[in-house]
Ligand code: FES
């Protein structure tokens with residue numbers, strides 16, 4: 303997992319006032335709740351005393367503290383223990399009684415967690431700027447038993463379309479893939495790529511990325527933003543979006559959203575978004591069947607897989623991911 307990044311870890315509606323929610327994200331057990339102003343607080347879900355899950359406890363102090371269910375230790379938003387009931391409320395609590403707290407933001411109907419070292423100033427959230435408030439969306443949530451690297455790379459792979467999706471989005475047996483033409487942003491944290499596919503007539507070789515036909519660089523492309531956000535930019539007004547949330551080294555949570563701003567009338571909008579998700583789910587499950595079989599479970603640069611030209615976006619992903627991980631070590 304790439305440290306020192308913002309990760310969308312929950313949807314806003316999953317954390318409701320008055321309720322503790324315990325989840326595993328980025329390999330850590332976390333507890334979330336909202337204080338009385340609706341702000342989100344997130345702590346490590348493990349009491350410093352004898353390891354009980356704080357998420358099984360209760361919210362106290364007008365939403366500012368959480369009480370462990372076992373012996374009643376109370377922690378504030380910074381993770382500092384304020385009270386050890388057995389010692390008496392007036393007894394000061396040693397600094398040793400502390401759990402980790404996490405910087406949190408809420409935006410785009412997601413709750414974002416900073417996974418890394420705390421600092422004075424944080425970079426902006428890595429959302430797609432071209433998905434504005436005019437879009438409406440529906441979300442679908444699903445867990446895959448795979449490392450997030452495999453889940454992401456599957457969505458950077460055009461070559462699998464005529465095989466995995468031969469009866470859906472990959473119809474037409476267009477097995478030759480030209481390019482892909484990859485555009486990296488200046489900071490290298492964003493990548494867009496374009497593909498052009500055709501049937502194999504027995505006389506055609508795939509065109510090199512440098513020879514990619516410029517008239518195919520248009521409005522339809524795949525867009526990825528580090529560490530884990532992806533959108534299929536179908537048109538200016540229709541997108542399929544996925545946040546690949548690492549639960550741990552062996553499982554990944556997909557928040558898949560269908561975004562569109564063509565239909566705005568409330569009831570129709572709901573119907574269209576529902577249909578968008580229903581069809582995206584069919585495609586997703588075609589992918590799932592194959593991706594869960596990949597060996598080894600996770601990927602890294604120079605892992606020895608034999609790649610070819612069509613895998614270029616995957617290579618770029620692996621390179622940048624490695625750079626980001628090494629830069630933080
Ligand atoms: S384990 Fe939490 S108070 Fe004892």
Ligand SMILES: [Fe+2]
Nearest residue numbers: 456466467589
């Ligand atoms: Fe696919």
